[in-house]
Amino acid sequence: MATERTVLLLIRTSRPSFRNPHGKVAFAVHASFLAAGYFLAATGKNALSDNPPIGGEEVGIEGWDEQVGSYDFLYFATEMGQKKKFLVRCTVIGEFLTIDCLNLEGQQKEPLYLSIRVKDYLSHDENQISNYGELYKDLKGLVKNLNSSILAKLEPNVGSRVKI
Template identity: 40%
Template sequence: MVTAEAAMAVVRAARPVFISAHDGIVFAANAAFLADGYSLCAAGPAALMDRLPADEVEVGFEGWNSMYNCYAFLYSKEEEGKKKCILMECLRIADFLAINARDLEARHKKPCNVHINVKDFFSEEQTRKYKDLYKNFPDFINILNLSLLAELNGKDAAAAQNPNVESSSSINSSGNVPCENPSTRITEPAGSEYVLWENRSIRMIEP
């Protein structure tokens, strides 16, 4: 089971730039996979190429939020002699984020999917710390443990749940989530400031 502390540590270490609240939730989901021992093999358009990752390939986060309204991450993990190759796709639907994850090495298995209400877990308050960008972060990680990671790892869902965290009402199962529009949106931090999150009226920075 991934803990909220471990996932947040990944977010802080990566220091990602968020252009929207959906960016923040997507990257937190990515952080949960990394905290669970998965290696990132591709992000953004590269993750949607029709190929399995080479064993030695591990990449950075470049291009992770470069597609319009959708995201994709490709992970690999070897456990007990079995290799997993996980494709996580996320689609922005109004205030919701639809997350679909499937093991490309086990095509007979159905994908795992969940809908997340972004407003339940991401704050639009001005802040200088990553941890303050999120609301109910342990609840969000618990949803990922139950809906995605436990299923993908072949673990019992009950064993993956933190008994001290109640499931959020924003969780909702859905169908497959394809990323179909590869249009890019490129952004960079302004000047010497490090941008945490930015919209038309609010910009959050961390020195």
């Protein structure tokens, strides 16, 4: 499972730039998947391709926010020698960010779903923030919500590979 501390560390080391509040929460979702032991295989349009990457090579975050109104990530995890792919789509709907997660390899036919009110997790005075830790007023709550609503249900046997 992801932890607040590990997620914040991953955000800081990635040093992303953000265009809007929804992007800040979407990137925290991405960092939570990394903290939970998933590997990034594609972002943006590449994550939605009819022929997604199958080699299992990790990629950087380039293109993660290239689409207007959505943030798309394709992850993989290796469990007992088998690679599994997971598509995560974060969609902007008003003041909410909806998160849909689908196991592309498993028996799960319906995506896991979570809706987050962005302002519940971000600091109010965004213009005065000098570091990534100050962006989020309730990162712990966001990570807990992701863990219980998606990560624990998606792949209960994948443990956090990032220990801090």
